[in-house]
Amino acid sequence: MSKYILCMLFIVAFYKAYSQDINELKSVLSSVGFEQILVFPMSANEGEIVYRIGVEHRGINNPSEVLTLANSISERLGFEQNKFVLLYKGQPLYESRILDNLISSNNLSDTNTRDLFRKFSLNNYRLNVVIDPDIQARFGSFENPIQSKLSLLIGSDIMLFRGFSLFTGILIPIQNDLDNESNQIKLGPTFIEFFSQILPNHYTQLSLGLFYNNRYGIDLEYRFFPHSKRFSMGFRYAKTGFYYFPERSIFFDSLDDNLMLINFEYLFLKERISASLDFGQFLQKDQGFKFSLFKQYKNIEVGFFSTITKLGNNSGFNFTIPLFPGTFIRSKVFELRTNDSFRWQYSYSNEGVIGGDFNSNRSIKNNLRRFNSNLLNTY
Amino acid sequence: MKFSIKFIAISFVLLMSFTGTYSQINFLGKSGLVRIPKPSFIDKRDNIQFQLSYLPVDYAINNFMNRKSNEFFYSVHLKPLSWLSVNFVLTRPTEIPRIGIGDRHLDFQFFILDQSKYGINLSAIVSPALAASFIDHNSIFISRSIAINKSFNIEPVFGYGLKVNFRKPPIKAKFDDMGYQWIAKSEFGNYYLSGFFGGLQINVKNLLFLSAEYDTQYINLGTSFTILKKIGVQLNYLNFNALTGQVSYKIYLDKSLKRDMKLYE
Numbered sequence: 001m002s003k004y005i006l007c008m009l010f011i012v013a014f015y016k017a018y019s020q021d022i023n024e025l026k027s028v029l030s031s032v033g034f035e036q037i038l039v040f041p042m043s044a045n046e047g048e049i050v051y052r053i054g055v056e057h058r059g060i061n062n063p064s065e066v067l068t069l070a071n072s073i074s075e076r077l078g079f080e081q082n083k084f085v086l087l088y089k090g091q092p093l094y095e096s097r098i099l100d101n102l103i104s105s106n107n108l109s110d111t112n113t114r115d116l117f118r119k120f121s122l123n124n125y126r127l128n129v130v131i132d133p134d135i136q137a138r139f140g141s142f143e144n145p146i147q148s149k150l151s152l153l154i155g156s157d158i159m160l161f162r163g164f165s166l167f168t169g170i171l172i173p174i175q176n177d178l179d180n181e182s183n184q185i186k187l188g189p190t191f192i193e194f195f196s197q198i199l200p201n202h203y204t205q206l207s208l209g210l211f212y213n214n215r216y217g218i219d220l221e222y223r224f225f226p227h228s229k230r231f232s233m234g235f236r237y238a239k240t241g242f243y244y245f246p247e248r249s250i251f252f253d254s255l256d257d258n259l260m261l262i263n264f265e266y267l268f269l270k271e272r273i274s275a276s277l278d279f280g281q282f283l284q285k286d287q288g289f290k291f292s293l294f295k296q297y298k299n300i301e302v303g304f305f306s307t308i309t310k311l312g313n314n315s316g317f318n319f320t321i322p323l324f325p326g327t328f329i330r331s332k333v334f335e336l337r338t339n340d341s342f343r344w345q346y347s348y349s350n351e352g353v354i355g356g357d358f359n360s361n362r363s364i365k366n367n368l369r370r371f372n373s374n375l376l377n378t379y
Numbered sequence: 380m381k382f383s384i385k386f387i388a389i390s391f392v393l394l395m396s397f398t399g400t401y402s403q404i405n406f407l408g409k410s411g412l413v414r415i416p417k418p419s420f421i422d423k424r425d426n427i428q429f430q431l432s433y434l435p436v437d438y439a440i441n442n443f444m445n446r447k448s449n450e451f452f453y454s455v456h457l458k459p460l461s462w463l464s465v466n467f468v469l470t471r472p473t474e475i476p477r478i479g480i481g482d483r484h485l486d487f488q489f490f491i492l493d494q495s496k497y498g499i500n501l502s503a504i505v506s507p508a509l510a511a512s513f514i515d516h517n518s519i520f521i522s523r524s525i526a527i528n529k530s531f532n533i534e535p536v537f538g539y540g541l542k543v544n545f546r547k548p549p550i551k552a553k554f555d556d557m558g559y560q561w562i563a564k565s566e567f568g569n570y571y572l573s574g575f576f577g578g579l580q581i582n583v584k585n586l587l588f589l590s591a592e593y594d595t596q597y598i599n600l601g602t603s604f605t606i607l608k609k610i611g612v613q614l615n616y617l618n619f620n621a622l623t624g625q626v627s628y629k630i631y632l633d634k635s636l637k638r639d640m641k642l643y644e
Contacts, residue, residue, distance in 0.1 A: 024401050068638060228535045271460055295459045297425055297632035302457065304465075317467075326638045340637075348483070379633070 008144050025077050029070060033059045033330060036087055038119040041113075041243050051079060052095065056087035058128055058157075061322060062299055062340045064103065064376040071098045084369065085116060089195045090125075090162040092116050093371055094227050105227065105373035120162050124360045126332070129156045132323075132339040133173065136175050136178055149178040163195045167209075167362075195364065201226040205364045213358035215240040217255050217285075223364050227373040230267040234365055236260070240283070240358065259283055259357075263294075263365055272296040276365075283356030284357045286311045289357045296370065298379050299340075307355035314354040318345035332365055380583070403580065403588040403603040403613065406432040406625055407442055407514075408454030408505075409466050409488060410576045412590040413601035413615045414571075417520050417536045418490065418502030420458070421585055425632040428456040430611075432625030438597070438617050441470045441482055442513050442568040448472035452625075464488045465513065484514045499523045507561070508546030515564070516572040517541045524582070532582040540572030 019288075020329040026037050036285050038054035044343055053074070057066045067084055074117060085095045092113055098103040134157065137148040155169020170187035176183060191209025207219040217240030226234045235261050240255040268275065278290040288309025295302050299322050306315040324340035330337075339378060343361040347354075402421035406423040408430040410420050428631055432452045434440065450472045455467030458464040468484040485507065487608055492501035495526040500522045520538025543561045548554040571594075578592025590601040603613035611627040635641065 048410040056638075059641060062635075062637075064639050065635060065637065273459065298630055298634065300427075302427075302459065322636050 012319045016359075021077065021079070025074055025079060028073055028077065029055065030332065031330075032069065033057055033126075033327065034070065036090055036124040037088075038085075038116055040115055040119070040365070042083070048080070048277070050081050050083070052085060052112065053084045054085040054087050054092060054119070056090065059327060059335070059337055059340050059368065060299075061320070062379070065298070065370050067098060067103055067376065074276045078197065078363065082137065084375065087116075087166060088158065088367075090120055090370070091195055093197070094373060096376070103373070105376065106314075107227075117162065120158055125159045126330075126335045127156060127158070128337050129334070130156060131337070132342060135241050135344060138178060147178045149181075150174040151176075155188050158330075160192075164192070166190075166192050169369045179244075179301055180246070181244050182342050184245075185246070186245045189359075193362065201304065203364055203368065209361070210243060211240070211359045212361065214242055214244050215251065215358040216258075217241055217257075218357050219359060221364055223368060225364075225368050225371075227371060230269060230372075232368075232372075233262075233264045234269075235262045235366070238358075238364070257283060257285070265365070267372055267374065271377065272375060272378055274369055282309060283358065284311075284353060285355065286356060288355060294369065296375060296379075298326070301370070308357050311354050312349065312354065314349045316345060316347035318343060320366075340375040391536075396537070398403070402585070402626075403590065403601070404428070404430065404456070404611065404627060406452060406485075406615070406623075407433065407484075408452070408456045408467055408627070409464070409486075412536065412580055412592045413599040414597075415536065415576045415578055415592050416488065416502070416504060416518070416520065416596040417499035417534070417578075417580065418492075418520055419494065419524060419534065420490070421582075422629075425458070426629045427632060428627055428629045430454045430456070430562055430625055430627035432613075433623050435617075435621045435623060439472065439622060440514055440569075440571055441472050442487075446472075448474040460637050462490045464490070470514070482513070484517070494523060506544075508544060513569045514571060515544050515546070515567075515569060517544070518572050518576075520576075525526060530584045533553045534580045534582065535577070536592075537577040537579065538574075546570075 017158040024040050029037050032220045035056050036054060036056040040052045042050045042052050049370045055066065055070050060066050062085055066086065070084050071082065083095045083097045086093045092280050093104050095108050096103050100151065109218045113123065131190040132153045134151040134153050135148065137146060139146055151174055152172045153169050153170070155166050155167060159165050168190040171186050172184045189210055189212045191207050193205060193207040193213055195205045201224060203223045203225055205221045211219065217238060219238040221234065221236045223232065223234030239255060240257050240259065241255040242253055252349050256335045259281060263276060265274050272295060274294045276292045276294065281287050283287050288307065290305060290307045292303055292305040301320040304316045305318065307313065320341045320343045322340045323342045325338065327335060327337040328337065341361065386406055402410055403412065405416055406414055408428065409416045411417045422611050434450050434542040436447055436449050439450045442452050442559040450470055456464060456466045466486050466488065469518055482485050484582040485503050489503045491503060492499060494500045503519045505517055508515060518540035520536060524532050524534040542564055544564050545559060545561055547559055548557055548562055549567060574593045574595045578590060579590040586604065588603045590598050597618035599615055599617045601613060603611060605611050609629055614626045615623045617623055
């Protein structure tokens with residue numbers, strides 16, 4: 001009998017120690033901004049337990065850094081040889097392992113995916129409030145060379161269930177001599193967004209609501225994105241209309257603008273440059289081509305583009321940068337930070353909109369690009 | 380007088396103690412001497428570089444509406460590939476009421492040959508014919524860095540800039556054909572890098588640079604150094620006549636900009 005009790009005690013003690021370690025790992029990961037930390041013991045490897053850990057970090061825009069940060073923390077706490085599963089809006093993308101500073105990745109098996117789904121919980125997310133300046137500018141008017149519209153968007157992606165979020169926020173106007181939109185505090189972009197991986201390497205995103213760039217309607221995007229290959233492709237269909245806020249009201253133009261674009265993209269790995277071709281119908285029934293090159297740096301993406309459409313030619317550049325200073329407040333349930341991927345575009349021509357686009361900072365074409373697993377070892 | 384020399388000497392020593400690796404850049408924000416470019420690069424790390432430089436009216440380049448003025452050049456320089464750099468320049472004459480925020484200029488520099496492999500550096504600049512014509516230049520140039528001793532390097536630069544540009548004629552000019560064609564740059568009042576140019580740069584431990592050059596119009600002198608590890612300062616003496624300067628700032632793109640990463644690195 002005493003043998004049994006001893007054995008039981010041992011198991012309880014072992015279990016307690018084990019769960020304490022896991023809890024410590026979770027709390028340390030959480031303190032540096034990780035969310036949705038899902039820990040699974042995998043098969044024991046030579047007496048050591050190895051874990052599969054699902055992680056999501058919305059404040060770091062480089063998945064390579066997310067993985068190395070998670071790995072260095074777990075190694076420091078004595079968890080070695082773990083596999084990490086990168087999550088995007090709670091949806092697993094692929095699993096990676098770091099050995100000798102080299103990140104290797106493969107697809108997640110169905111059972112493992114289901115395990116992750118089972119552990120997923122909305123309580124693992126913080127309320128992530130993001131401060132994001134909205135800068136629109138037009139250069140070259142005779143009377144007023146720099147016409148600009150500056151606002152501050154304080155918004156949040158509120159997760160409703162796995163892959164499904166509501167983005168909403170308030171827009172605080174600071175300065176405007178660009179258009180006649182009212183100078184009151186108003187509703188920022190507000191839309192629901194559903195992201196999912198329908199089959200391995202096939203992703204879709206459906207959004208509905210009031211988008212960025214004063215567009216409202218529905219936006220559907222599909223992308224074939226094999227994370228270990230260099231080629232990816234996708235299409236996007238959106239039916240939208242124009243909206244804006246005059247004094248104390250909201251104005252909706254009719255919902256009849258179809259955007260239909262097909263995209264092919266190829267990654268030149270050594271240079272970390274993606275060559276991207278969009279063709280089809282842009283906003284305002286403008287048909288044509290847009291060719292872009294995107295170069296990935298550690299936290300910055302720089303792009304050059306050139307557009308040839310029915311309405312004319314245009315070219316320019318865009319960049320995606322993390323904004324200074326980053327996180328202001330972070331607790332277990334709340335985080336206030338500046339945008340980790342602020343996107344801005346400059347076009348050479350300012351004569352109307354050529355090759356018009358909207359919500360480009362939300363599109364999976366732009367957001368999945370960094371998740372190519374070939375890129376992870378090249379920074 | 381004595382005091383000012385002392386002051387200059389002390390501040391120079393102070394400045395030198397703050398310096399980091401840098402390379403001299405010309406007034407357009409490209410690797411170069413004072414006004415001429417050079418085909419070599421010292422800083423191999425990925426970076427984006429911003430520069431503000433100043434030219435007084437006598438040496439101004441922008442001749443918008445046939446008037447010149449003291450002018451500022453704002454430039455952004457990025458080298459996305461080992462063999463290509465992109466430079467974007469905005470010029471703002473200070474005293475001319477004008478349309479727009481200034482004239483924009485874009486050029487590409489191709490790094491064709493590298494000294495470590497071929498014994499010389501060879502590079503070419505191509506300006507696509509966009510709106511601003513006064514600064515367009517297409518040129519090809521060579522250099523070779525020669526080590527005198529451990530701390531001194533001397534680099535002669537020699538090149539040729541085309542006297543013509545491939546573009547549309549000016550709107551008011553009388554041309555039979557108004558399409559794209561080779562037109563003398565002087566038609567646009569553009570005398571920048573037209574013909575043979577050359578110069579000599581002395582590099583002291585990659586910290587201090589001293590340059591002398593002939594830029595097809597004038598003979599210029601320049602010196603540059605770095606303060607606070609990130610800010611490049613350059614002082615130039617154009618045509619033994621006018622003192623000008625430029626300030627540049629670099630952001631390195633190969634290190635993490637995220638605070639969470641810095642905590643655990």
